[in-house]
Amino acid sequence: MKKFVAFLMAFALCVACFGTYGFADISDAHNHVVHAVDEDDEPIIPEYLYIxxxxxxxxxxxxxxxxxxxxxxxxxxxxxxxxxxxxxxxxxxxxxxxxxxxxxxxxxxxxxxxxxxxxxxxxxxxxxxxxxxxxxxxxxxxxxxxxxxxxxxxxxxxxxxxxxxxxxxxxxxxxxxxxxxxxxxxxxxxxxxxxxxxICNHANTSYRVAKEATCLTSGVKERYCTVCNYVLDTEPILPTQHDLDYSKPFNQNLYPYVKPTCYSYGSGCFKCKDCESLISGSIPKLDHTFGERILENGVYYYICKVCNTREVATNQCPHDANAYTMLSVLKASTCTTKGTARYQCPTCKQIEEREL
The missing domain is CATH 2.60.40 (Immunoglobulin-like)
Structure with missing residues (x-):
């Protein structure tokens, strides 16, 4: 330990006596920069080092x-x-x-x-x-x-x-x-x-959503090049509609709750399921409650049990002419004239007259 301390003291004495003579040449040889110091021990920055x-x-x-x-x-x-x-x-x-x-x-x-x-x-x-x-x-x-x-x-x-x-x-x-x-x-x-x-000419483009829209903020859709990924332009996406929970109305003293039916809108104040904001507005109409299909004059209908709205059924009878059965002859045919008869559809029971 004593030898190490003595070595440090000798090295410090050499530096004090001889300074840094030769250090700059060594630094230049190894691409290092050595700054000189002035009397106040402040570094002197050369005017030009490198660019x-x-x-x-x-x-x-x-x-x-x-x-x-x-x-x-x-x-x-x-x-x-x-x-x-x-x-x-x-x-x-x-x-x-x-x-x-x-x-x-x-x-x-x-x-x-x-x-x-x-x-x-x-x-x-x-x-x-x-x-x-x-x-x-x-x-x-x-x-x-x-x-x-x-x-x-x-x-x-x-x-x-x-x-x-x-x-x-x-x-x-x-x-x-x-x-x-x-x-x-x-x-x-x-x-x-x-x-x-x-340099891409962006001949092949496609659309992607850069930012999803929410019920509170707009989104962003961008058109980009599928080759180099450059974005050519952007379009805003309108905010989505609030997803309201109609099962629990709020602020009924300010917005009285009106229950909707199949023929009228409802109204009230409700909480959004996504952002939890309270939104006042109308409630969509309810779907009709239809009973069994009924037949009138060869046409099938559905009738709502609540408001009696009548809608034509989509599954109508095909009225296959070859399947009709003859009920009675109204006029017999002669050698010069054709007769007529009554025929009935076996499915919907529709009756029509035909020539014999």
């Missing part, structure tokens, strides 16, 4: 025909006035138009202002490159990691260029450089990134 392409995402809006690349840039410390260039290289099969650019900050500290946009073609049959020049500005004491973004929006002609699925797939390359205060150019880390872009 790199933090992450990139893309979205395609079929309604506006716009492909949006979102590039997020981060920096620990950036002095005002830095500028750089973003390069987006895409194949000609992607049929990208002249882009528009939007820049801004995420946390209010690091801002990106985009100045000019240019497009150039390297080999017309293969690729096209868009260059976006931007300026970086900071506000406040930039002593921590900050993020800003650049959105590059390309118009895309999906009507003519993407008739076949293999034309909708392409590799997009994103690279860039930044110029420091010392006019030295620093590349992005990594130097470039590759993103697989798929």
């Amino acid at each position: 790199n392409q933090k992450q990139t995402s893309y979205t395609f809006n079929e309604l506006t025909g716009t492909l949006t690349l979102t590039l997020v840039i981060d920096s620990e410390s950036v002095a005002k006035g830095k500028y750089g260039v973003l390069k987006v290289t895409a194949p000609y099969t992607l049929a990208l138009g002249k882009p528009t650019v939007v820049g801004g900050s995420v946390f209010g500290q690091l801002a990106v202002t985009c100045s000019t946009v240019s497009t150039s073609s390297t080999t017309p049959s293969t690729t096209a490159t868009s260059e976006v020049q931007f300026t970086i500005q900071t506000t406040g004491d930039a002593t921590f990691s900050q993020y800003a973004y650049v959105e590059i929006r390309y118009p895309v002609d999906t009507k003519s260029a993407y008739a076949y699925s293999w034309l909708r797939q392409a590799q997009v390359y994103v690279s860039g450089t930044v110029v420091t205060d010392q006019n030295s150019s620093v590349g992005f880390d990594p130097s470039y990134s590759t993103y697989s872009i798929y």
Whole structure:
């Protein structure tokens, strides 16, 4: 134990005498950053540490025909006035138009202002490159990691260029450089990134319920692409009707309970089985209470026992003419005229006259 304490004291003495000489070289060799300190032991943040392409995402809006690349840039410390260039290289099969650019900050500290946009073609049959020049500005004491973004929006002609699925797939390359205060150019880390872009024409769509409707809130139905899952548009779903419990009325002093019948509506105040809200309103009519089927003039009817409503039965007699039986001859046939007779249906007993 005494030897260990002695070792620590000797190491501390060496540090006090020789400082951190050589540590920075070792750190640089291993890609570490060493901050110096001032007389108040406050760290001195270098004006420029790094800028790199933090992450990139893309979205395609079929309604506006716009492909949006979102590039997020981060920096620990950036002095005002830095500028750089973003390069987006895409194949000609992607049929990208002249882009528009939007820049801004995420946390209010690091801002990106985009100045000019240019497009150039390297080999017309293969690729096209868009260059976006931007300026970086900071506000406040930039002593921590900050993020800003650049959105590059390309118009895309999906009507003519993407008739076949293999034309909708392409590799997009994103690279860039930044110029420091010392006019030295620093590349992005990594130097470039590759993103697989798929432009879908959303030819196959279907509907699905994104949010179920209830008796209190509306729902949402969306039309989406079954290939890429992009949501093209949404439609509201009307709230469902309250499922009232008519067996127990409430607030009868304000809403007197009226019992429904098969010929009149009822009314009262009742609780919803789903949301438990008290709802006043009418009660649907009751179903008719029909007795046995009766026959009148060859037609079957049902008659309600409560209100005497008469309804024609659905299961009527087929009146098969070949099954009728002759009851009597009304007029005999002669050599010049046909006679008539009375026939009766064996099922419903309907009687009719026929020629002989």
